[in-house]
Amino acid sequence: MYVRKLSIVIPAYNEGNTIHRILNKVKTVQLINDIQKEVIIVNDCSSDHTEEAILDYQKQNPEFIIHYYKHEVNKGKGAALHTGIQKATGEYLIIQDADLEYDPTEYNLLLRPVVEGHADVVYGSRFQGGKPHRILFFFHTMGNRFLTFISNMFTNMNLSDMETCYKLFRTEIIQKIKLQENRFGFEPEVTAKISRVPNIRVYEVGISYYGRTYEEGKKISWKDGFRALYCILKYNIFCKKPW
Template identity: 40%
Template sequence: MKSSNGGAQELGTSIQVTPSSSRYVLSVLMPVMNERGTLLTLLDRVLAVPVEKEILIVDDGSTDGTRELLQREVEGKIPDVRVFYHERNQGKGAAIRTALPYAQGEFCIIQDGDLEYDPQDYLVILKAFSDPNVSAVYGSRFTHGMPKMRLANRLINRLLAWMVRSFYRTPLTDEATCYKAFRTEVLRSLPLTCRRFEFCPEVTAKLIRRHHRIVEVPIRYQARTIAQGKKIRWTDGVIAIWTLIKFRFARF
């Protein structure tokens, strides 16, 4: 991984960062891979949200020109935006783990590189942290009905939420939502090992097992298709199921 400030680091080695007092309200952790067509539009939408924030973009080994776009249009040109690079594709979870040590916000949120979610929903998510007992806030796509999506995605989302309710006794409706926000110190305290999309079930399991409170708020959602660039596959659903089972009983 190379960072926009010239450093280089592979995920498997230790990244030593001395945390400072929070400079921002929110750190937006944005893993991207082959998102050249949506990235600049998304970045404009994130920048338009009226909250003091930083954006930490991790290019996860893109091959479609995303990296070159970041270098040409973003890196070093927009205040409070930092860019990091993986030399090879390592996965969404790995990209989040790359960005997290550099976060300087009191809270952090995960933002995919597409346009399925509306960054204006950061505001309702952050409002839920007014309760000091809340450690994480999930933006639920399903509290006001089922948005349009592929049947397979609908079924796996229902199954994962059911597993959290049944195995972890926690009433979530949307375990797999991208919009997961955390108190940054809480997320840093979790011993994450994820590489790919298993970030979602792993972080959910470990939050609950460590008795952190998760609340949900409704958000907007517009699914994209595989043809439009959606990357999650049925095999990721199987891994998510196994991850929830594994961390229900694992010691960590």
């Protein structure tokens, strides 16, 4: 019997204190249409106890299959995503951060437009819908909206949250795209390249956002914002082929 799968790619760097909690959430979520889960963790050479936490979780939950990979040197979130994307075998693929900012119980919100045949890619927007949204940094929000606005100008899309973690793809599409950015430039790069796939259908749904402070482990900085702007220009003006 043919079984469809959702590949859940989790890049992890120094998330030893939270990785077990996000895995518990992923483990318990029930997907629509009997879709199965394929969990792929890529440890980007963490310097804390992330690896020990993952291996311990595997021992305590042998029925929950986790495909675990590790980079021997730290390469960045984008590089971890490249590894996870290439290892995926499911029909659909979603990105899940190893922290607790995004809620796996909302996978079905992103799956539904694809499963019902309307979409090829679905972005989860933190700025749409009546979902819970932690109130944090004003300048981060303005920065995200500015980067999304500039990205939309070049891609001719009307996304409200280009920088969101939750992006769900038909796996065959994302695996064909030649990705280069090793850090947080992944978001504007993949958005630029997705927008140029012939006849691509991109949807957006509202999601919750349980943001973290820097004291709680948030890693992105203002430098990554400048890199994102550079990537918007680079991949929309100078690198126009998706693959």
